[in-house]
Amino acid sequence: MADDNNKVKKIAHILKEIQITLLHFVIFEALINTVLLFLVCYLVLILLGITGIYAGIPALAYLGFAIARKLSSSDVKQVEEKHEILRERLRTIRDNQDQDNFMVQKLVEEVEGKLKVVPISSFFNTKKAVSTILITAVLCFLIITATIFQVKVVDASKAVSYLKNKIIKTTAEKEGSAFGTDATYGDQSKLLALGNNAETITLTGEAGEHDQKLDDRNIATEYPNLGSATQNNEQALNKDEQELIKKYFNEVSKRR
Amino acid sequence: MADELKGNYEKVSKTFDALFHEMEKAVIGQREIVEQIVIAILADANVLVEGYPGLGKTMTIKTLARTMDLKFSRIQHTPDVMPSDITGTEIIEEVNGKRFFKFQQGPVFANIVLADEINRATPKTQSSLLEAMQEKQVTVGNKTYKLDPPFFILATQNPIEQEGTYPLPEAQQDRFLFKILMGYPTFEEEVKIAEQYTKKMEQPDIKAVMNKQTVLALQTLARQVPISNDLLERAVKIVEKTRTTPDKIEYGASPRASIGIITAAKARALLMGRNHVSEKDIEYVALPILRHRIILTFEAERKGVTRDDVIKEIVQKVK
Numbered sequence: 001m002a003d004d005n006n007k008v009k010k011i012a013h014i015l016k017e018i019q020i021t022l023l024h025f026v027i028f029e030a031l032i033n034t035v036l037l038f039l040v041c042y043l044v045l046i047l048l049g050i051t052g053i054y055a056g057i058p059a060l061a062y063l064g065f066a067i068a069r070k071l072s073s074s075d076v077k078q079v080e081e082k083h084e085i086l087r088e089r090l091r092t093i094r095d096n097q098d099q100d101n102f103m104v105q106k107l108v109e110e111v112e113g114k115l116k117v118v119p120i121s122s123f124f125n126t127k128k129a130v131s132t133i134l135i136t137a138v139l140c141f142l143i144i145t146a147t148i149f150q151v152k153v154v155d156a157s158k159a160v161s162y163l164k165n166k167i168i169k170t171t172a173e174k175e176g177s178a179f180g181t182d183a184t185y186g187d188q189s190k191l192l193a194l195g196n197n198a199e200t201i202t203l204t205g206e207a208g209e210h211d212q213k214l215d216d217r218n219i220a221t222e223y224p225n226l227g228s229a230t231q232n233n234e235q236a237l238n239k240d241e242q243e244l245i246k247k248y249f250n251e252v253s254k255r256r
Numbered sequence: 257m258a259d260e261l262k263g264n265y266e267k268v269s270k271t272f273d274a275l276f277h278e279m280e281k282a283v284i285g286q287r288e289i290v291e292q293i294v295i296a297i298l299a300d301a302n303v304l305v306e307g308y309p310g311l312g313k314t315m316t317i318k319t320l321a322r323t324m325d326l327k328f329s330r331i332q333h334t335p336d337v338m339p340s341d342i343t344g345t346e347i348i349e350e351v352n353g354k355r356f357f358k359f360q361q362g363p364v365f366a367n368i369v370l371a372d373e374i375n376r377a378t379p380k381t382q383s384s385l386l387e388a389m390q391e392k393q394v395t396v397g398n399k400t401y402k403l404d405p406p407f408f409i410l411a412t413q414n415p416i417e418q419e420g421t422y423p424l425p426e427a428q429q430d431r432f433l434f435k436i437l438m439g440y441p442t443f444e445e446e447v448k449i450a451e452q453y454t455k456k457m458e459q460p461d462i463k464a465v466m467n468k469q470t471v472l473a474l475q476t477l478a479r480q481v482p483i484s485n486d487l488l489e490r491a492v493k494i495v496e497k498t499r500t501t502p503d504k505i506e507y508g509a510s511p512r513a514s515i516g517i518i519t520a521a522k523a524r525a526l527l528m529g530r531n532h533v534s535e536k537d538i539e540y541v542a543l544p545i546l547r548h549r550i551i552l553t554f555e556a557e558r559k560g561v562t563r564d565d566v567i568k569e570i571v572q573k574v575k
């Protein structure tokens with residue numbers, strides 16, 4: 001009786017080992033294919049003049065999908081498909097592990113014997129692995145060549161840049177960006193350009209002179225028109241600029 | 257022998273080989289029929305055989321009883337057969353001047369019973385036999401008598417000469433595990449039959465290869481044959497499909513058919529010397545189990561579609 005229990009436990013252990021071994025092969029195969037896909041996408045992107053790092057997106061997506069798909073399929077069935085001598089037996093053992101009767105014991109003994117002649121290497125597709133490695137080597141060579149000689153089929157970088165800006169603009173319009181919109185500030189690209197470069201701003205005119213402290217100066221004599229400065233300043237600005245400023249303050253007040 | 261079988265699995269398949277070898281001495285051809293009858297015995301169930309007269313139905317079951325060393329009895333049904341003719345009755349016996357009732361067992365008190373032309377018996381007589389099949393017991397008056405296990409009924413029906421018969425209703429046919437259609441032998445087989453049975457007056461010498469205890473042990477072993485969940489579900493799907501094909505099947509099979517398919521598949525696996533159920537077992541037993549449990553639509557019958565065609569199509573489609 002103890003021997004029989006040990007046999008059933010042994011089969012449970014063997015099934016688990018099969019599962020782990022198959023998992024290793026699944027991950028290995030998925031990784032090789034992911035690398036291959038990454039290299040293909042990388043090559044295509046650099047030929048299009050686009051940064052190759054974006055090739056990581058489809059590669060990672062494929063990796064997740066491939067592993068999930070392989071894991072969802074029955075591991076025991078995969079073993080049975082490769083080895084006719086184990087056909088239907090492994091599944092029967094797996095589904096009847098908790099039963100301890102004469103017939104199950106005999107089946108366990110039979111499967112135990114048959115599993116001994118099943119080599120682990122039978123799950124590894126050597127031909128496919130070698131061909132994948134060769135293709136990978138060729139792709140690496142092509143990528144290096146294309147990078148050195150800066151080979152480009154089409155320069156799609158401008159199109160990608162335009163697309164990126166369009167997406168940002170659309171997102172900003174939908175969410176109401178802190179930087180406002182074209183209606184508030186005029187052309188956004190100038191604002192962004194301002195942020196990227198160091199600019200020296202020189203303030204000139206009445207608003208810029210702060211050589212003396214204000215309390216030491218006679219504001220009324222030096223700035224006789226200060227009371228109506230806003231009005232004067234407004235009149236000094238053209239209509240478009242006035243509209244722009246009004247819209248800006250409207251936007252700010254809305255946010256408050 | 258029963259203990260030997262448990263300890264040595266290989267002896268099981270050798271036992272069946274010996275059984276078929278002995279059967280072939282008396283029954284020429286009809287290997288598939290014999291296999292199906294043995295499967296039904298292993299599944300502790302009963303069989304309905306439909307075939308023309310003179311095909312060897314009685315010979316087959318009689319020879320089988322001899323190889324299994326089981327008590328055999330035959331009931332020839334006619335419209336005037338009463339239930340008491342089958343189950344037995346109480347008779348008055350006198351001993352030392354005292355009279356008392358004694359129960360006289362009927363022909364149903366055997367291990368293998370041949371109920372010939374069951375469709376000629378009245379529904380009342382049919383029902384007494386059906387109680388024996390289902391409950392493995394017989395009720396006479398207010399007393400119940402258990403039948404000696406193993407108990408197996410092989411009922412026969414003649415597909416011709418249907419006048420004055422009482423066809424078994426579908427609800428009662430459902431109690432038979434298999435409905436076997438017995439056909440004519442091939443030309444070569446018929447030549448052998450004619451040669452063998454015209455040479456000698458004596459019947460062939462059939463040896464018993466097992467006994468009652470062995471049969472009971474084999475029935476227990478058959479139940480223990482493991483089946484994978486995939487195949488279990490496939491069997492149930494096949495039966496379910498008979499209920500969801502309204503264009504061809506008006507009434508499908510019940511869950512009793514699902515139980516029957518799985519039990520019979522296990523028995524067949526044991527008969528074939530396997531210690532697990534294979535999908536071929538399911539496909540093999542599905543036909544004789546389902547053919548008497550479905551009713552085709554009028555449209556299907558009008559087109560000439562047979563029950564066997566529909567069942568084969570379902571078994572092919574359901575994977």
